[in-house]
Amino acid sequence: MPSVLGLLEAREKKIREEVARLREEAERLQAALGEAEHALQRLVDARATVAEVLAQPPSAVADPVRSAVAGAVVPHWIDGMRASVLAPGYQRIVTVLRSEAGREGMRCQQLAAALGLEVIPAKIEGVRSKAKRLVERGWAVQVRPGVFTALAASAG
Known part of the structure; x- marks a missing residue:
């Protein structure tokens, strides 16, 4: 028990x-x-x-499409607007496209090399994406498929 x-x-x-x-x-x-x-x-x-x-x-409410809003990486280009409103990476691309080498147009591979980037597909595609965004927003033109140059009016 x-x-x-x-x-x-x-x-x-x-x-x-x-x-x-x-x-x-x-x-x-x-x-x-x-x-x-x-x-x-x-x-x-x-x-x-x-x-x-x-x-x-x-x-x-401001028009977000056409205004250069703080934080907007690539605002639409407006007459008299300077590249200094762009993010640094985009400023570098516009500077290269405005250079003597970029006047006739540059392929993204050439542009990547001119920017000092490693010329590998990932970097080239990043440059292509930025260049196309610059074209969409009026900062650059695509003179032929895959060939970009600065917009003459935005050269200031």
């Missing part, structure tokens, strides 16, 4: 294990609750910001 103390010790051990398991579960739930509350607060803040912006009259 088991002793009363032995039975109590076994029961105490079982309850201690249950308490430890429940504490771990409570900690896990507390962490999940904190994450959910954080996500909820971000959504509430976002909704409030959107409501604030939508409450402004339409005239208060």
Whole structure:
């Protein structure tokens, strides 16, 4: 026949294990609750910001397509605009295209080499992407497929 103390010790051990398991579960739930509350607060803040912006009259919102907005990498070229408004990588491309070597037009491989980049497909494609963006925004022209030069009007 088991002793009363032995039975109590076994029961105490079982309850201690249950308490430890429940504490771990409570900690896990507390962490999940904190994450959910954080996500909820971000959504509430976002909704409030959107409501604030939508409450402004339409005239208060600038035309983002044609203006040189801070942070815009390649704004649309406007008469008198200087290349200094461009991000440094784009400024370098425009400078090379305006140079004597770029006047007749340059292929992206030549342009990459003139920029001091490694002439590998990844770098050439990066230059091609930037050159095409300069064409789209009026800073350069594509004189033949794959051949770019600076726009004469933007040479200032």
